[in-house]
Amino acid sequence: MNIFLLSVLFSLLFLFITLELIRRQKIAERYSLLWLILALIMLVSSFFPEWLNAASRLLHIYYAPSLLFFIGLIFSLLLIMHLTIVISKLQRQMTRMIQEVALLKAQKEGEEASYDRSSHRIG
Template sequence: MNVYEAAAVFCLSFLIATVELIRRRKIEERYALLWLVLGLSMTVFCFFPGLLERLSRIMHVHYAPSLLFLIGLLFSLAFTLHLTMVISKLHRRTTRLAQELAILKAETPQAAARREGA
């Protein structure tokens, strides 16, 4: 089995796993779309190695299959950075909501005491 066949098996397995995660609602569609684009583009390069060879010559990469894995690695790194930004934003929102809830809980007994005293 050559490297293109191994990569094709991996890419097809990756696409099947991604579709299954979408079907089970384990991944949101907006994130799954990016993974599907990566999987499909990698699969195209695996089944049409001439495209990858041409692109590797343009980019001066001597071993074309390494370009295939470089594309996947760079995409994964960029996507991981994006998810880190999403998690950071959600963490800030959760902290803000917890603070607002604490303020509301602190104000509730005071409001009840004022109503009883009035």
């Protein structure tokens, strides 16, 4: 089997899986943008391998497949940065929620304590 045909088939499979995960709501649409971009880059570079050679020559990369590794590394770093931002935001929201729940709990316990003291005085 030709490596270019295998590359096209793998790229199409990757794109299909990504779209299917989005459709089944396993991946949120806003987080899936990087995966779709990667799938499209893979598909374009599979259909037009001469673009990869031209881009590698332009960037003075002597071995064209190493450009793919570089693109993969950049993608991985972008994905890690994106996930770090999401996790940081969720952690701040969770801390805020915990503080609000603690304040509501303390307020409720204070109201119950004042109600208990006032009911004991009357009875």
